[in-house]
Amino acid sequence: MSIDLILPISFLFSFTAYGLIARWYALPALRTLSKESALIILALPHTFRYIGLTFLIPGVTAAPLNPSFSQPAAYGDLLAAVLAFVAIFSLRSKASWSGAATWLFNIVGTIDLITAVSIGTFVNQTTSMGATFYIPAVIVPFLLVSHALIFIVQTRTKVIAR
Numbered sequence: 001m002s003i004d005l006i007l008p009i010s011f012l013f014s015f016t017a018y019g020l021i022a023r024w025y026a027l028p029a030l031r032t033l034s035k036e037s038a039l040i041i042l043a044l045p046h047t048f049r050y051i052g053l054t055f056l057i058p059g060v061t062a063a064p065l066n067p068s069f070s071q072p073a074a075y076g077d078l079l080a081a082v083l084a085f086v087a088i089f090s091l092r093s094k095a096s097w098s099g100a101a102t103w104l105f106n107i108v109g110t111i112d113l114i115t116a117v118s119i120g121t122f123v124n125q126t127t128s129m130g131a132t133f134y135i136p137a138v139i140v141p142f143l144l145v146s147h148a149l150i151f152i153v154q155t156r157t158k159v160i161a162r
Helices: 003-030 035-056 068-090 099-125 130-153
Strands: none
Touching: 003 035, 003 068, 003 130, 035 068, 035 099, 068 099, 099 130
């Protein structure tokens, strides 16, 4: 098998598994929560996206990554983490602008991940990724599925009081 196929196959398997977990378990559970509670739970994992900064550390990657990939991926993840915190705190405090903050976080975070996957695929960084290989292979699919769940929760009209 070509080494260049391992990352796409890993991504596909992770994305499929997380999608099934979301459909079969997470979505039914989220429907029992208030909209705000569901959004907070879904946004919390995104507060760890500062981990994307590891793309900038040559000791963590096998070789320095192409800056056209590493910089947008790293700083996009950092921005998404900050926006996730803003959304969470606005939702917790029931701020009037919490809906806008959550939409902003979710749109920016989704675009960041899609852009990073696209650029990473285009510049073919697999052999240089080292330990950061697990970010696009395992973490990014999870985050993409959680973004999809956030879009689903944001657009639901029925709010369940809790």
